[in-house]
Amino acid sequence: MDWGNAVINEIGKDNDGTVTQLTGVLHPEGSVKTTKWKLTWLPETDELVKLLLVGFDYLITKKKLEEGEDFLDVLNPSTKKETLALGDSNMHNLQRGEILQLERKGHFICDVPYFRSSKPIVLLSFPDGRQRTSLLK
Numbered sequence: 001m002d003w004g005n006a007v008i009n010e011i012g013k014d015n016d017g018t019v020t021q022l023t024g025v026l027h028p029e030g031s032v033k034t035t036k037w038k039l040t041w042l043p044e045t046d047e048l049v050k051l052l053l054v055g056f057d058y059l060i061t062k063k064k065l066e067e068g069e070d071f072l073d074v075l076n077p078s079t080k081k082e083t084l085a086l087g088d089s090n091m092h093n094l095q096r097g098e099i100l101q102l103e104r105k106g107h108f109i110c111d112v113p114y115f116r117s118s119k120p121i122v123l124l125s126f127p128d129g130r131q132r133t134s135l136l137k
Helices: 089-093
Strands: 005-013 019-027 049-056 080-087 099-102 106-112 121-125
Touching: 049 089
Parallel strands: 049 121
Antiparallel strands: 005 019, 049 080, 099 106, 106 121
């Protein structure tokens, strides 16, 4: 984090096309703000925790209804999206109701904390009025 940029010279993929390796050179003078493509990664360890990221979107697709307009015509057909993810082992300590920020994903509130490795931690994200949408990308 905050090391600058890395210039990727080679992308290694397996037979299925899944990226398995990146080879590059650290470029500390690079600007995180002007870099087009960003990568977030965690080391592959047994300590990572399973996450279920649940993003909610606005119920209505317009800021303001016109006079006589039926709200049923502007209901958002897709207001919830669930995404599986992995988190750092420090997330074992999250408590229900605790708020956190995931890098490049947004702010979340812990709904279901860590219980056992077979069950994911459930994190919820709601629109805050500043973003166009809160659904997870």
